[in-house]
Amino acid sequence: MTGTGLRELKKQRTRDALLRAALELFTTQGYEHTTVDEIADAVEVSQRTFFRYFANKEEVVFAVQDMVESHFVDALRRRPPEEGPFEAMRHAVRSAWDTIGEAIGQVVPVELHMRAYQMIESTPSLIAVHLRRSAELDEQVARLIADREGLDVDTDPRPRVAVAAFAAVMRVTGRLWGQGEDASVEAIRELTEDYLDHLEPALATDWRSPAARPARGRTDRTRPDAADTPEREAGAHTE
Amino acid sequence: MTGTGLRELKKQRTRDALLRAALELFTTQGYEHTTVDEIADAVEVSQRTFFRYFANKEEVVFAVQDMVESHFVDALRRRPPEEGPFEAMRHAVRSAWDTIGEAIGQVVPVELHMRAYQMIESTPSLIAVHLRRSAELDEQVARLIADREGLDVDTDPRPRVAVAAFAAVMRVTGRLWGQGEDASVEAIRELTEDYLDHLEPALATDWRSPAARPARGRTDRTRPDAADTPEREAGAHTE
DNA sequence: AGACATTATGTCAGCCACTGACAGTTGACA
DNA sequence: TGTCAACTGTCAGTGGCTGACATAATGTCT
Known part of the structure; x- marks a missing residue:
């Protein structure tokens, strides 16, 4: 070719x-x-x-994104097999951000790509395409994770579900970052880490106890919706 | 107007x-x-x-979807406040499916809408729009959930994260259903319930032990209008 | 009922994304 | 250097979508 x-x-x-x-x-x-x-x-x-x-006007927008994504997939492939699914994905994301320059620097300055990413996040028609592409990537990653764990993606729903949850967090952070001021790589990296910390706790049912790792207690609302919620380590970032 | x-x-x-x-x-x-x-x-x-x-060719495709979505949101608003976030969303989805006819029957036969939904799931450009719309709905639902729990969606990331995870499962099932044979409402309903059962187990790190969770007491499936039945046995979510 | 204001509709001209067909140009290679 | 294949430009045309203007239908007021 x-x-x-x-x-x-x-x-x-x-x-x-x-x-x-x-x-x-x-x-x-x-x-x-x-x-x-x-x-x-x-x-x-x-x-x-x-x-x-x-092929179309959109494609040029996502050409660089393509490179970044396969960069991430490569990183994920390289994670040691002992790591659990979340651990592996998380480390892969981090390492991908850390070396993004190597992946795209030859073609486009990293800073331009970051601006492009922000533009995507603020253009409805591009958001749509972005989400579809992400969904496709999710599928790929799910298969990869399934392989690592020795599971069959068609029989066991867990890989897809886990990846979907993980990816959902990534998208939330991507969006927040896009709305924020700081367009730097570091900014999105940190935001991501922050939110990933909250993935598991968020799935517990009991949200009424103090933030953070919820004490597995009751679902009892004796406490009047105290607005005195200490901003603990929750999510004091954006805004 | x-x-x-x-x-x-x-x-x-x-x-x-x-x-x-x-x-x-x-x-x-x-x-x-x-x-x-x-x-x-x-x-x-x-x-x-x-x-x-x-406004455009796409909009006519999603006009009915709009009605279905607000139907779901209404159902969610009606859930009793004691229910946890997942419980409430889950019941709202079920009840929305059960009464979909009331929501759209006047405008379009339910069967036509189901076919339309399958068409969306098999048309790339529509998938993209569908995903963007879903993301917007997610945001709305997150605020609703935050309200229920007395949280501030701008401070506490948990509502968004939880909704994102929940919605991700819904999308996976929607896609699978779209590819399958059975285009009935019942089919997608059951598929959804099935997958939701796997949400939490999938987030555990240890996937090497046996498979998931055997049946929880979903014995009352035959009841068509379980809309406001506070089934107090949601023990499946504690953990 | 008649006159006037609203508003829905049709027509027309035009922009932009995108495509097939054909012709001209340029690099590859014997 | 001449031939072939691949790249490019031009042109004509389709389909989604919009602004402007004229016309027709409906609502309102006396």
Whole structure:
């Protein structure tokens, strides 16, 4: 597939140029206010050529995302088998963020990609596509996890369910991060860690006891909805 | 807003006609192979008129879904406050399915809506929109749950996280149901119950021990209208 | 009932995403 | 260097969607 030298090089260049131009335009003018013609003009190719590199306008937005995702999947594959599912996913996420530059730096500056990510989170039509893609990734990850644990994904619902729950947390944080000020990698990394800490406790039924690791007690509401809830280690971040 | 009689009646009729015609065409020919012109022609109005009733081609697909969702939200609002979050959501889902006819029957036959739902699940662009809409619903539900529990959704991450996990399960089942043969309401109802039973076990780290949890007392499945029955045996959620 | 204000609808022109077909150009390779 | 294959541009056309304007239907007031 990777044909001969010069031709291939030019193609690569055109593709990268289109990609960068598109992201630059999208992040400055907004996705919907940027036409494909503009992008093509910026790189001095015809609109038709744009569509030969990218199946549609959305695809160019998620091209980099693709790289990041397979970077994450690779990291997950490398986790030692002793780690439990959550542990493994969590470490994989962390390690993926830590080395994101290696994955995409050649094609696009990390900072531009971060801006692009924020743009996705604030553009309804892109959010939709983003969510569908995430769902597809979930499926892939579920199979991976099932393999690790020696389970059959078609028989045992637990891998899918666990991944779905994990991914849901990731999406919540992604959204919050997108709305926040700090567009840095560190910001989203920390937010993620924070929220993951809350996954299990949130699934307990008894939310009436003090925050944090809930004491497995009663479901008894003698306490008048005290607004004096100490902001303990709950979630004092955004806002 | 709800202006005078005759005008309003005609509008209602046109809207319903467009809705039914659209769903009928979509479910038989497929979404992408149906043009807006076809729909408009079927009802003998201009294309422009179609777009005055529905902002875009997608909206007509989800118009009924809208009704179903608020039906569910209503059911959730009616759950007794003693029920825990999961318990309440679970019962609300069940009761919503049980009475879906009351919610949409006036506008569209339930069977057509079920076919439409399957079509959504098998049309990529619609899946995307569906997921975005679900995410929005999640947010609404999270606030509702937070209210029930006397929590602040901006301070405490647990409502959002819990709802996200719950909703994730719902989506997995929705997808599986869409791929399956049985398009009946009962089928998706049972599938949902089944999967929800696995939510918590899936979050335990140790998956190497035997499989899940044997039956909990779901003995009263035959009862059709269990809407406001506070089944006090939700021991399945303690843990 | 007649006159006037509202509002729904149709028509038309036009933008933009996207595609198939055909022709011209350029790199690969003997 | 000439031939072939692959890349690109141009053109025409479809489908979703919108603004502007004219027309027709309905509601309201006297």
